[in-house]
Amino acid sequence: AQSVAQPEDQVNVAEGNPLTVKCTYSVSGNPYLFWYVQYPNRGLQFLLKYITGDNLVKGSYGFEAEFNKSQTSFHLKKPSALVSDSALYFCAVRDMLGTALIFGKGTTLSVSS
Amino acid sequence: GAVVSQHPSRVICKSGTSVKIECRSLDFQATTMFWYRQFPKQSLMLMATSNEGSKATYEQGVEKDKFLINHASLTLSTLTVTSAHPEDSSFYICSARGGGDTQYFGPGTRLTVL
Numbered sequence: 001a002q003s004v005a006q007p008e009d010q011v012n013v014a015e016g017n018p019l020t021v022k023c024t025y026s027v028s029g030n031p032y033l034f035w036y037v038q039y040p041n042r043g044l045q046f047l048l049k050y051i052t053g054d055n056l057v058k059g060s061y062g063f064e065a066e067f068n069k070s071q072t073s074f075h076l077k078k079p080s081a082l083v084s085d086s087a088l089y090f091c092a093v094r095d096m097l098g099t100a101l102i103f104g105k106g107t108t109l110s111v112s113s
Numbered sequence: 114g115a116v117v118s119q120h121p122s123r124v125i126c127k128s129g130t131s132v133k134i135e136c137r138s139l140d141f142q143a144t145t146m147f148w149y150r151q152f153p154k155q156s157l158m159l160m161a162t163s164n165e166g167s168k169a170t171y172e173q174g175v176e177k178d179k180f181l182i183n184h185a186s187l188t189l190s191t192l193t194v195t196s197a198h199p200e201d202s203s204f205y206i207c208s209a210r211g212g213g214d215t216q217y218f219g220p221g222t223r224l225t226v227l
Contacts, residue, residue, distance in 0.1 A: 032214055043119070043206050044157075044218040051214055090156065100147050101208075101216055105156045 002027045004093050006104035013081045014112050021076040021107045023091030033074040034092040034101060035065055044090065050074060061085070081111045115141045117209050119219035126197055127227055134192045134222045136207030142187035143209035147216065148180070151204040163190055197226040 003026045013019045025031055032051055036044040048059025055067045065076045074091060088108050092101040116139040126132050136146060145164050149157040161177075163169035163184035171177045179201075181193040190209075194201055202225050208216040 034215070036218070041204075041221070041223065043117075043220040044208075046215055046217060049215060099145055099210075100159050100162050102159070103156045106154075 002093055002095060002102045004091050004102055004104035006089075006091055006107045008107050009105075010108045010110065012110045012112065015083050016080050019078050019081045019085070019109065019111070021089050021091075021109060023074045023076065023104060024072050025074060025091070025093045026072065027093050027095045029096050031072075031074075032094045032096070033065075033067060035059065035063070035074075035076050036090045036092065038088045038090065038106075047076070047089075081109075083111045083113050085109060086111045115139075115209075115211065115215075115217040117143075117207065117217045117219040119207055119222050121222060122220060123223045123225075125225045125227065128198055129196055131193055131195045132197055132224060134194075134205055134207070134224075136190045136192070136209065136219050138188045138209040138211070138217070141209075141211040143190070143211055144187065145210045146184055146190040147208045147210075148182060148190075148192050149206045149208065151206060151221075153204075157206060160192075194224065197224070199226045202226045 005024045034049045035047040038044050048057050050057045050067045058064045088106050090106050091104040118137045120135045148160045151157050160175045161169045161171045165187050169182035184190040206221045208218040210216045
């Protein structure tokens with residue numbers, strides 16, 4: 001069965017510092033990996049995805065994520081955090097044959113000024 | 114990116130009534146649509162997957178007679194919560210996928226059952 005783990009409920013960083021939000025996954029075969037962001041009482045906004053190709057994927061708003069097959073990880077990163085990045089971040093996965101995304105529990109990112 | 118809308122954004126109803134939530138893909142054809150439920154400060158739980166013109170596939174534990182899903186066209190799916198009860202109060206989010214790999218999400222519908 002597919003699963004996603006986001007080990008941190010909350011990540012706190014100061015504005016201007018780099019941020020990392022962790023994600024590990026379990027899936028049969030090659031994974032399709034995604035990051036979404038959710039602001040309060042809103043739907044999810046797509047940030048980036050990894051399907052194949054370069055392990056470092058660049059996405060919206062300056063975010064990037066690195067696919068590491070040996071560690072089954074897909075951590076979200078940004079070199080310099082903004083206060084406006086504060087939100088709930090979800091990692092999601094599906095396999096090649098699957099349809100719906102399976103989500104991690106989410107990580108709340110709090111960026112202080 | 115692709116846009117998915119949901120209507121209404123917020124609904125309050127009395128216990129025992131039915132509520133219909135619409136999900137539309139505005140600028141692409143959605144071959145597959147998904148319905149999720151999200152409890153406060155929790156993750157999204159997949160309720161069902163629907164393909165246009167076919168019956169929805171429900172996840173284990175989701176009552177298909179209570180949560181009726183219709184995907185009548187490539188741009189519209191509806192979720193009807195029948196005989197709603199307070200425990201059905203939640204944030205319902207739809208998503209849609211066209212020919213690509215990315216699921217795009219609607220803004221969500223906050224359902225409150227009194």
